[in-house]
Amino acid sequence: MEERQEWYQRFLHARCAPFSRPIPPGTVSEGFVYKIGRLHLRELEDGSSYYVHCYFYDGERNHFFGRDNQSGLAVCNKKTVVFEEELFFHVPITAAVHIVMEVVKDYSGDDGLTVAWSVIELGSQASALPYYGQDANAPILKQKLYPGSPKFLLISKSLTHPGLEGAAETRLLCHPGLSQVSDFFPEYGFFNEHDEIP
Incomplete structure (x- = not known):
């Protein structure tokens, strides 16, 4: 019991942002996996290291949360970076919830530089998703990438820029098994295989 309390205290101290979006009444939190694979982009530099930074954006209240x-880190080769990253989360499905993916160039200890970003509306994608573990036939989403910073979403709701030449290959999958462990981590939080969850 004491070990569980220590884990929960470490979890609370490691949270990067408060969970500030209320759960809409009458909705049920569902489990998902966001898989990030290959990323092709002309602006990437061969031999440089990159990482992706993912978070949620609320289209109704206009803030990240x-x-x-x-x-x-993944190294660029021939203008391509392969991440093979799986992010687990559970959220109530509404049209306002978006996933933002930011591609960042690493500068060895210094702050990274955002190279491109992408956004996907969760509500429009969530119907009829394939299940996690049965994703060999799942469609690969070719997410359009935009220049600059995703903070652009805070000042404009419309993406009029045609986007960069290239795309991020991602998959969004349903994971019903996460509902059995939803008490161990709250809604609106991304977790990967390296996070400590009892």
Whole structure:
């Protein structure tokens, strides 16, 4: 029992942002997996290291929220980076919830530089998703990448820029098994295989 309390205290101290989006009445939290695979982009530099930073964006209230997550480093080769990252989360499905993915160039200890970003509306994607573990036939989403910073969403709701030449290959999968462990981590938080969850 004491070990569980210590874990929960470490979890509370490690949260990067408060969970500030209320859960809409009458909705049920569902489990999902966001898989990030290959990323092609002309702006990437061969031999440089990159990581992806993912977090939630609320289109109704116009702010970023929840627990974010950062991938491990991957090295660019021929303008392509392969991440093979799986992020687990559970959320109530509404049209306002978006996933933002930021591609960041690593500078060895210094703050990274955002190279591109992408956004996907969760509500429009959530119907008829394939299940996690049965994703060999799951469609690969080719997410459009935009220049600059995703903070652009705070000042404009419309993406009029045509986007960069290239795409991020991702998959969004349903994971009903996460509902059995939803008490161990709250809604609107990304978790990967390296996070400590009892």
